[in-house]
Each structure stands twice: as C-alpha cells, then as structure tokens.
Amino acid sequence: MATYHFVESCQRKSGGRRGRGGGRYYGAMGKTQDCKTISEDRIEPLKVYVGNLRASVTDVELRNVFSHYATVVNAFVVRDKHTHKSRGFGFVQVATPEDVQKLLSLKDGDRYIFGQCAVIQPAIKKSILPGDYDYVRAPLSDRLFDLEAEDPSAPCMHILVDDVIFKIFEFLPLKNLIGVERVCRRWQMLIFKLFARRTSLNLCRETVGLCGPLSRSIVAKLLILSGPTLKELKVQSIDYSTRHNILRMIAQLCPELESLDVTQALGINFSNLKFLTKGCRKLKTFIAEKCPDFDDRSLREVLQNYPELQHLNIGGYFARGKYFSLLPSTLKVLRLSVCHSIEPDNLKVVGDRCPNLEVLNVYQIRVLKPILEHIGTNCPELKELKLSITSRGTAEALNVFKNLKCLDIDAECSFELFPAIEHLKELEKLTVRGGYENLTQETKFNFNAFKNLKEVSLSHIGISAESLKTLSKCSKLKALHLLNGIHLETDMFLNVLRGCPELKVFSSLGMTLTSDIVKSVNDIMKGRAGQITLSMYLDGGIEADSYDSQKIKLERLANFLQLTEDSDYDDLDDYDTDSIFSGDSLDDEYWMYGYGSDNSLLDDFVYQDHFDFLERHLGVFELGLDEDFYPYLFD
CATH class of the missing domain: 3.30.70.330 (RRM (RNA recognition motif) domain)
Structure with missing residues (x-):
C-alpha cells in the first residue's frame, strides 16, 4: 500500500x-x-x-x-x-x-x-495491528518500483538523479512528504528510504495534514516505516481508541527511541508502561503531561527501568511522589507542574538525588522554605526554576540559588521576592505573577542590574514607575509583557522601545493603542531590522495604511474587552502557559487534561486552539466561564 x-x-x-x-x-x-x-x-x-x-x-x-x-x-x-x-x-x-x-x-x-x-x-483473516498483544513486527515486503520508459524529449523532474530528489525531500514538512509519494513508484521508493532514515517524528494532525485526530491505522503505518530508526517521538491528537494502546505500539515499533512525549494521552498507566520499558530500553527523555492514568506505580515503573533518565516531565494530579527516592542522579530536567498531591518531604528528595539538575518546575506545588533552600544548595547547576510561593518568608530561600538564568514565579508576596533575586545577575528571563495584596505596596527594583535580560513578564504586582523606567536600560530585551495591575505611561513605553533595539514583542492590558502611539513606534522602527508585535487595546481609529505592516504587527484586544469587565478576577495567572487546560482555574480537574470522558469534551474542541489567543492575553481567570451559560463545557 x-x-x-x-x-x-x-x-x-x-x-x-x-x-x-x-x-x-x-x-x-x-x-x-x-x-x-x-x-x-x-x-x-x-x-x-x-x-x-x-x-x-x-x-x-x-x-x-x-x-x-x-x-x-x-x-x-x-x-x-x-x-x-x-x-x-x-x-x-x-x-x-x-x-x-x-x-x-x-x-x-x-x-x-x-x-x-x-x-x-x-x-x-483478522488484521493484527501494532498495539495488539499478539502483534510481531515483520520486515516490509520487497516492492517493485518499475518505471515506464522515459521520453527524452519531455523535460521533467525525473531526469534528476535519486540523490538530488532525496535531498529535496529532506526539506519537505511531514504532511507534504507523505503526499508526494503518489506521483510515481520511484518517488514512493525514495520516500520509503527517507522514512527509514528519520530519527525524529512529531505525530499530530497538523503535521500529517488531517483535520481530525489521527487513527490507529495512520499512526501504525508511520511508525512501521520510520520506527526502527526513531530516536525522538511526539504523539498528540490521536483518536480515543488509539490513546489506550499507544505505548504498546511504540514498544513494538520503536526499539531505538531515546525521547518520548505522550502528553494528554490515555492509557499511560502501569500495565502499558511495562510494555514500553521492555521494548524501549534506551529512553532518556519521558514526557507524560496531563495524563490522568499516570500514578505512583507508573512513576515507579519508569524510574526503575530507566536509571540514566535525563528529562522527566509528569505534570498532573497523578501521585504523591513516594517513589522519588528512585530518581536517577543523571536527571537534568524535572518538571512536576500542577502536581498538587506531592508531599513536601518527598519533594525534598529531589535535592538529595539530583545534583546535576538544570531545570526544575514545581509550579503550583506547596514548597516550604527549608525544602527550597535544600534543593538550591544541593543542585548548584540549576539554571531554570518555576515555582509558586504562597507563604511569607519563602522567597528568602532564593538567595542560595546562584546560577539561575530563567525564573518563573507565582508570588503572593512579590515585594519580598525582588530583594531575594537581586544577586541573580545572569538572569535572562523573568516572569512574576503576584497576588492581590501586592497592588497595595509598590516595589522598587532596578532591572538595569540584569545586563542579559531578554524577556520580562509582570502581572498583578505593585511596582513603582521608577522601576519600570529602568527597563529602558536593558539593551538585550526582546519581549516585554506588562499585564493586569501594571500601567506604563506612553512616554515610558516609547523610551523603553528606544533603549531596547532588539525588542520584538510588547503586551500591555493597561495601555490603549492610539494612532499617535503607532506613528511614534513607526518612526522608531524605520531604522531597525525586523518587526515588533504590539498587543494592546485599540481605540478603533487606526488605519492600516498609517503604519508600515512590515515593521509593526498589531494584535487587537478590543474585541475581548467585555469578557473582563464583570470578572471576579483581575490577575493573569498562567499567562505563558500553552493551553487553557493547564491550570487549576476550574474545579473540574478534567479541564487540565482536556477531556473528562467520551462525552464531556469532544476531540475537536480539545485539540483545536479556540481559546489560545484569549488565554494568552487575558489568562484563564479572565475568561469568566459560567456553568449556567456554557453547560456543555461542564458535563
């Protein structure tokens, strides 16, 4: 076929x-x-x-x-x-x-x-597909790729030698690559050879070019062709039945796999993981975010069978972390986002077991000050940290971290946070989401002290105007997001733009974009390469021909203003998350996973990014979804 x-x-x-x-x-x-x-x-x-x-x-x-x-x-x-x-x-x-x-x-x-x-x-005879218990991989049958006699007088692509066509195919995206093989048998043969050399594969409906979830037959065919050489595999947007046996399919078809991402898949449980650990012995990266079947036994199966694991991402309401004592010393990336059930004593084991840790995500997990200090002291190579600070005094533990380059924090007491991070001179990315009490107390902070700062995102914190002015001295700044509770005057914004020649993204919910601002930005961008994206509310009086669209891109927020007028929340929790289902903004935990059952949320709703733009600018709390008005979302 x-x-x-x-x-x-x-x-x-x-x-x-x-x-x-x-x-x-x-x-x-x-x-x-x-x-x-x-x-x-x-x-x-x-x-x-x-x-x-x-x-x-x-x-x-x-x-x-x-x-x-x-x-x-x-x-x-x-x-x-x-x-x-x-x-x-x-x-x-x-x-x-x-x-x-x-x-x-x-x-x-x-x-x-x-x-x-x-x-x-x-x-x-019943067809046995990958994922069935009695499936055994067999070599592909020999195929005949006979071509008709060529017409030398008709110039066509067939005059190119195989090596040249092969090189052309290497530049095609997957959805085009698997479509051109129908041209002729020769191209079909070359596509098969190219698949046999693939080391990385991202299976989702966008890359394959389908409008709906991937079926089991489609996933099986692609894995049969490329599985023996695959080292990196990401599987998403698969249909309901395929989610339950995807691990068995991977174990049967991908023996050389080193990196596996099965985010938002069902069937990622202890029983199916036993098949994976037997068939894929070389895994060093395992990502199973938003997988409701993943529990403590599943974690134990992974840790026991992959003693050289380097990247582990198991975010979700899954376990208490009682098997963290099996964490390998080779671990460099550990992400436990939204794992509310992890006990503090188990989290302390991370500092004992992972001295080479470079990335740690314990977002929305209760982290006590002694535990945070213990991790910072015993993991000196830590460069990226994401966590939530919910109690006073915990921020002081950040003083023991010396080499952080990326810091992402939910801090109810942000005025305590800034003094605790002044020593992090190598910081490149800073994200701070505060609580309500932070708006009543302005914080003074000198951003100019961070010479390598490239991205800043601040939401719902009280910070002085003098502190915001220092952003204009951050010459390497590429992205600036000032969200709820942060107000930047027009003159200050223009000064920041002038002082940051590499700035490409600016977002603000506290500014209204007027024609005068656009004109000033247009004048500043004339002498610069690239384009800047501005995300603000529009006053409706800006004409498309009044600015250079090659230099300025506008993301309009005016259409969504009414969504936030009557909201009970003003913060932008989870501003930089990839999905509306990532946080705990809704009581129903199935929102985190994207589905509750066969009937609660349809695949088309889950996998289409209807709310990406809304959530990116307004935050999950700002959507104000109400069960009375959207009952089909709360089944």
Whole structure:
C-alpha cells in the first residue's frame, strides 16, 4: 500500500456500517468488502462468513442450519461488546476446505435462515495491528518500483538523479512528504528510504495534514516505516481508541527511541508502561503531561527501568511522589507542574538525588522554605526554576540559588521576592505573577542590574514607575509583557522601545493603542531590522495604511474587552502557559487534561486552539466561564 494512500484507505474502511449484511459482504470485521479484490493469503481456509442474519439467531441455531450441509466445528454470531445484541452476521468454521466450498456453493433456496436469505462469503483473516498483544513486527515486503520508459524529449523532474530528489525531500514538512509519494513508484521508493532514515517524528494532525485526530491505522503505518530508526517521538491528537494502546505500539515499533512525549494521552498507566520499558530500553527523555492514568506505580515503573533518565516531565494530579527516592542522579530536567498531591518531604528528595539538575518546575506545588533552600544548595547547576510561593518568608530561600538564568514565579508576596533575586545577575528571563495584596505596596527594583535580560513578564504586582523606567536600560530585551495591575505611561513605553533595539514583542492590558502611539513606534522602527508585535487595546481609529505592516504587527484586544469587565478576577495567572487546560482555574480537574470522558469534551474542541489567543492575553481567570451559560463545557 502506498505511503499516504493508507491515510485515505483507512478512513474509507473505518466508515463501514455495522449491523445486518443486507446483501453486502462485511468480512471478518463487519465492514463492506469486495470479494474479487481479496488475495488468497488473506482468506481463512476453514471458515465462512454468514451475513444478513436476523437479530434473534443464536449460535446453536446457526450451527444446526449448516450442519445439514457440512461438518461444522464451530459457529457463532458476532455481538456488540457493550449491548451484547447481534450485529447481524457471524462465522461458521468447518472441518475441511471441501466443506467450505459446499457452503459457498449453496443455492439461494438453501441459504434461508428463519425466512431471511443469508449472505455466505469467504472469511477474511483478522488484521493484527501494532498495539495488539499478539502483534510481531515483520520486515516490509520487497516492492517493485518499475518505471515506464522515459521520453527524452519531455523535460521533467525525473531526469534528476535519486540523490538530488532525496535531498529535496529532506526539506519537505511531514504532511507534504507523505503526499508526494503518489506521483510515481520511484518517488514512493525514495520516500520509503527517507522514512527509514528519520530519527525524529512529531505525530499530530497538523503535521500529517488531517483535520481530525489521527487513527490507529495512520499512526501504525508511520511508525512501521520510520520506527526502527526513531530516536525522538511526539504523539498528540490521536483518536480515543488509539490513546489506550499507544505505548504498546511504540514498544513494538520503536526499539531505538531515546525521547518520548505522550502528553494528554490515555492509557499511560502501569500495565502499558511495562510494555514500553521492555521494548524501549534506551529512553532518556519521558514526557507524560496531563495524563490522568499516570500514578505512583507508573512513576515507579519508569524510574526503575530507566536509571540514566535525563528529562522527566509528569505534570498532573497523578501521585504523591513516594517513589522519588528512585530518581536517577543523571536527571537534568524535572518538571512536576500542577502536581498538587506531592508531599513536601518527598519533594525534598529531589535535592538529595539530583545534583546535576538544570531545570526544575514545581509550579503550583506547596514548597516550604527549608525544602527550597535544600534543593538550591544541593543542585548548584540549576539554571531554570518555576515555582509558586504562597507563604511569607519563602522567597528568602532564593538567595542560595546562584546560577539561575530563567525564573518563573507565582508570588503572593512579590515585594519580598525582588530583594531575594537581586544577586541573580545572569538572569535572562523573568516572569512574576503576584497576588492581590501586592497592588497595595509598590516595589522598587532596578532591572538595569540584569545586563542579559531578554524577556520580562509582570502581572498583578505593585511596582513603582521608577522601576519600570529602568527597563529602558536593558539593551538585550526582546519581549516585554506588562499585564493586569501594571500601567506604563506612553512616554515610558516609547523610551523603553528606544533603549531596547532588539525588542520584538510588547503586551500591555493597561495601555490603549492610539494612532499617535503607532506613528511614534513607526518612526522608531524605520531604522531597525525586523518587526515588533504590539498587543494592546485599540481605540478603533487606526488605519492600516498609517503604519508600515512590515515593521509593526498589531494584535487587537478590543474585541475581548467585555469578557473582563464583570470578572471576579483581575490577575493573569498562567499567562505563558500553552493551553487553557493547564491550570487549576476550574474545579473540574478534567479541564487540565482536556477531556473528562467520551462525552464531556469532544476531540475537536480539545485539540483545536479556540481559546489560545484569549488565554494568552487575558489568562484563564479572565475568561469568566459560567456553568449556567456554557453547560456543555461542564458535563
């Protein structure tokens, strides 16, 4: 089957109706088939398919009817696994191939079962797909790639040698790559060779070019082609049934895998992880964010079987961390975002077990001051830290961290935070989200002390105007986000823009973008390379031809102003998160995972980024979703 033809053919096959035969042939899986196209190796030698059965026909009755014509070994009616009602077809197993021919050659008058003419056809062998327990990987069959004789007078791409075409294919994205193989057999052969060399694969509907979630057949085909050489794999946007056995598929098809990301997948549990640890022995990166089936036993299975793990990301309501004593000393990245259930004593083990840690994310986890000091003292290589500080005095523990370059903090007491980070001179990225009490007390802070600062995001904190003025001295600043509770005057903003020649992104919910501001920004950007993106409220009086669109890009927030007018919250919690489901802004924990059950949130809603723009600028708290007005979101 062609590399991308399988996408179309699998979709067509999956559309087969269930139920009574109605004169059609439904094969081994109850799906319409054309007997003339079935190869002999796919036909069961001692079994026949019987369709168009009445719902009342039982296994015994089916056996008795055909026992008059042949030696019946077994007979059964296929039933729905949930309702146990007949699906309108069944199978009859006989003793010899001659018996099969007897049943297939029955005349119409002999085919009636309880007054209804049955459809009798050869039975097709059940296809075993990756992920099934009895699947065994087999080498791909040899394929013939014969080409028709070329016309030398007709110039075409076929005159290029294989190596040149191969190099061209290497630059194509996945969705284009798996589509061009249908051009000819030669290209098909080259695409297969290219897949056999792939070391990285990102499976989602965008990269494959589909509008819906990826089916099991599509994922299996891509992994069969590229799995033996894959070292990095990311799987997302898969359909509901595939989520439950994705780990078994990966274990069977990707033996050389070193990095695996199965964010927001079901079936990431202890039982399936046992298959993964047996089939993929070289994993050094394991990411299982927002996986509701992941628990303490799952964590133990991962840590016991990967003693050289370097990157672990298991964010979610999953465990208490009682197996952190198994954390390997090789660990460099540990992300435990939104793991509220982790106990403080278990978190302290991180400092004992991971001296080489460079990235730590304990966002929305209760971290006590002694534990934070212990981690900072015992992990001297830590360069990136994300955490939540909920009690007074905890911020003082940041004094023991010496080499941080990226700091992301939720701090109820931000006025205590800034004095505690003044010593971090190598800081490149600073994100601070404060609490309500911070607005009543202005903090003085000199941003100019951080010569390497490239990105600043401040939300809902009280900070003095003099402190904001010092941002104009940060010559390497590339992104500045001043959100709820932070107000920057127009003159100050323009001074920051003049003093930061590399600034490319500016967001502010406290400023209204006027034509005068746009004109001033346009004048400043004339002598600079690149483009700046401005995210502010618009007064509606800005014309598109009044500025250079190659230098200025406007992201309009005016359309979303009404969403925040009556909101009970004014903070922008989780400003920089990637998904609206990342935080605990809603009581229902399934929002974090993106689905609660088959019926609560549809895949199309979960996987389409309808709220990305809203959440990026307004925060999850600002959406103000109400169960009375959006009941379908709270099922």
